[in-house]
Amino acid sequence: MSGLHLLGCGSALPGEPVGNERLADRLGLSSAWVETFIGTRTRHFAVDLDSGRVRWTLEDLCTDAADRALADAGTEASEVAFVVLATATPDALMPTVAALLADRLGLDGAAAYQIQSGCSGALQALALADALLAARPDRVGLVVGGDVCSKHLDLDQDFHRLPPDALVNHVLFGDGAGAVVVGGRPRPGSRAVLGHIEHRLAGPGLPPGQRVEWYGTAELSGALRSGTPPGPAVTEDYKAVEHRVPLLARAERDDLLAASGWPPETVGHLLPPQLSGRMTARLASELRAGFEWEPVSCVAETGNNGNALVLLQLERLLPKLDPGRRALVLAVESSKWIRAGCTVEAPHG
Amino acid sequence: MSGLHLLGCGSALPGEPVGNERLADRLGLSSAWVETFIGTRTRHFAVDLDSGRVRWTLEDLCTDAADRALADAGTEASEVAFVVLATATPDALMPTVAALLADRLGLDGAAAYQIQSGCSGALQALALADALLAARPDRVGLVVGGDVCSKHLDLDQDFHRLPPDALVNHVLFGDGAGAVVVGGRPRPGSRAVLGHIEHRLAGPGLPPGQRVEWYGTAELSGALRSGTPPGPAVTEDYKAVEHRVPLLARAERDDLLAASGWPPETVGHLLPPQLSGRMTARLASELRAGFEWEPVSCVAETGNNGNALVLLQLERLLPKLDPGRRALVLAVESSKWIRAGCTVEAPHG
Incomplete structure (x- = not known):
């Protein structure tokens, strides 16, 4: 495999x-x-x-x-x-x-x-x-x-x-x-195989949905001299996030199903993009599109810890993933609109 | 090729x-x-x-x-x-x-x-x-x-x-x-082939030779409240840099020659690690080890612009690299001691 x-x-x-x-x-x-x-x-x-x-x-x-x-x-x-x-x-x-x-x-x-x-x-x-x-x-x-x-x-x-x-x-x-x-090869005890791992820019010409700044000596010294801090370090366009994340997640889901050739009914679990606990729950039920996909999320308990999320979701998925069972992973980055995903399959028995 | x-x-x-x-x-x-x-x-x-x-x-x-x-x-x-x-x-x-x-x-x-x-x-x-x-x-x-x-x-x-x-x-x-x-394949007009591209950690347990900090809202607000800036943003251990960079560059040069199997006399150019203009010139003559390798540096004119350097050196190398000619690229990162390098060869005629 x-x-x-x-x-x-x-x-x-x-x-x-x-x-x-x-x-x-x-x-x-x-x-x-x-x-x-x-x-x-x-x-x-x-x-x-x-x-x-x-x-x-x-x-x-x-x-x-x-x-x-x-x-x-x-x-x-x-x-x-x-x-x-x-x-x-x-x-x-x-x-x-x-x-x-x-x-x-x-x-x-x-x-x-x-x-x-x-x-x-x-x-x-x-x-x-x-x-x-x-x-x-x-x-x-x-x-x-x-x-x-x-x-x-x-x-x-x-x-x-x-x-x-x-x-x-x-x-x-x-x-x-x-x-x-x-x-790169299975070993005794291999837990799952990830396939079709991809990520792509998916918001041509759109302004970023999130910005996170860092400050250097020049900004810090400037703030000290003037007594006023620079603008906020973290800014988000929550409207754009709420609008675009579901669109991009659906496109990614459809691409993964097409690339893998997996009939949707053979998929058991969905690892949806992690936003707030509430938005994630709603998004997961939209993305299941009528199939019996069990959502695997962590964000309601862990908070949004960014680059950790998909790995924490995979850790939660593995004990549930019986031999030969399949899952889809979807992630969306709102900073400059990237959609990403992969397939997961447990080895056969 | x-x-x-x-x-x-x-x-x-x-x-x-x-x-x-x-x-x-x-x-x-x-x-x-x-x-x-x-x-x-x-x-x-x-x-x-x-x-x-x-x-x-x-x-x-x-x-x-x-x-x-x-x-x-x-x-x-x-x-x-x-x-x-x-x-x-x-x-x-x-x-x-x-x-x-x-x-x-x-x-x-x-x-x-x-x-x-x-x-x-x-x-x-x-x-x-x-x-x-x-x-x-x-x-x-x-x-x-x-x-x-x-x-x-x-x-x-x-x-x-x-x-x-x-x-x-x-x-x-x-x-x-x-x-x-x-x-991944040659095209008409291909300029050179890079081979044996590698980089490896090469300072087990050693403290970093360079640190560059970034500041967030918390540090900035803290500095504003106290009126005092945090420590310096950029710190370097110049003694360690002067001592270790030549050692690591030599090890990288020897590894590249061994991996490529190139007899040293078939190499025409050397792209040495870029430090100050003065240290780079001295290091380049050490690294040539008696061979007629022409050094290709940029740092004396461009200053140390970090991640650009090797690419600027390659740009300077290409017009000098006659068909079939060979060069070695060496770089050392002193932050946490990484040595890196690759071979370069111009297509034959």
Whole structure:
């Protein structure tokens, strides 16, 4: 069976889940409003909400997730030829989290790639792993995705003065990392085969649906001299997201069914794009299009942790995926409108 | 001939070159000191040194370089299946420069990857392009590398109060982008074949030789409240760089000669790691190891523009590379110690 062989997976969510009561209390929101309109029940933060102390870096979370994936696969770190790590929120610009993670795992001599990406990042990283293994299928690679929003989470600000758009971000997002060990050939204990891994730009000429800035010394010093901060670091066009994500997800679903030749009734599970808990639930039922596809989501419990999401969904899928069963993965990145997806199939008995 | 086929190249250096007199005047340095100890003669900046206005974004420079590479290759944008863009200094965290560039070039439906990387970035991007084309050699891809230091260049600061290490950064670095069009098969007019493209972590357990930070809302707001900036954004261990870069470059050179089986006397040109103008010249003569290898560098004129360097060196190499002639490319990333390289060979007549 050709494709990318999934040998094991792991994840790392920092600390205890933060519920809506706790978060609403901290942000001065109504938890009922969060439950009803957002539908995300819990999320995890790498920063302590009371002290403001950063307890985990992205590197910490990615290393924990990778360690667990290697243990799950029964793979020694010395077997790993490359790492592809996807994130929108690296700990620093240099060195990369991918290189530091590889060093912590003892992968001397390995190739360490870091992809800058959003919600399509895990699939971009899987597509690269697929290409790297196609040439050398005997090798094993590590795909990691994660995000940490600590740097953009200003806990000392007056949340009562924030506009609703900015408040929503604090409710939607969460921190975490996921990892999978992949190979170019099946091994004893292979969990699933990923096929037709693709991602493509799908919004020609459209303005970005999301922007996330970073600041340098010049902006920081300028703000200090003038006493005024620059514009908001995170901006989203929620109307555009609500309008375009379902369109792109449907197009991706149809492409995957056509490319795989799978009759829809042979698919058992759907891993839908992860937005808010509420939008994801609605989108999943639209995308099932009348078929008995069981949705596999995580965002209502993990919050939107970007590049980790697809890997966390895969981790939840595997125990449910009986021999020979099939699933579809769909992801949409609203930053510059990318649609992405892949097929998943469990080995036959 | 297998390998990655180089079909065309282009570059974009912002504005006029900034000489040492001009820079020394602006920074309150001695230009004689810069000439003697650094040896970099000119560099280009995306920001206007007088007004502080940012005149080019990284996206602008990468788009110009890519346009020129496509024209040089005689390739239509519609033929391009993917972009791999390498940078340490993206314009924003999201959307990526790779996606915005692809949109500006009209590459709807293409895959757009952005690698977070330093001086090994162009070779990392070429290695990924090689893997992506191995599976589908009929396709054409675009590899782009560039860096812009505007965000970390605070022109309003008092340069007289900076420690020497921080001042050196302003003399060493420059802005710019390079691009190449690559294919999995030779085409009429193919310029060269790149082989044995590799990069590997090569400093197990060692602290990073370079760190470049980014700041988020939390750090910015914290600085505004306290009135004090966080630590320096760019830190380098110049002693470690001076010690380790030659060691790693030699190891890479020896690996490439062994992997290619090329007798050293059949190699005509060497593209050495780009540090300061002075260190690069010394390193190049060490690395030639008694052979008649002509060094091809750019850093003394372009400044160290990170992810662009190898692509700018390739652009300078091609007009000198007669049919059947060979060259070696070496790069070292000091952030977390990566050595990288590839072979280059011009088609036979």
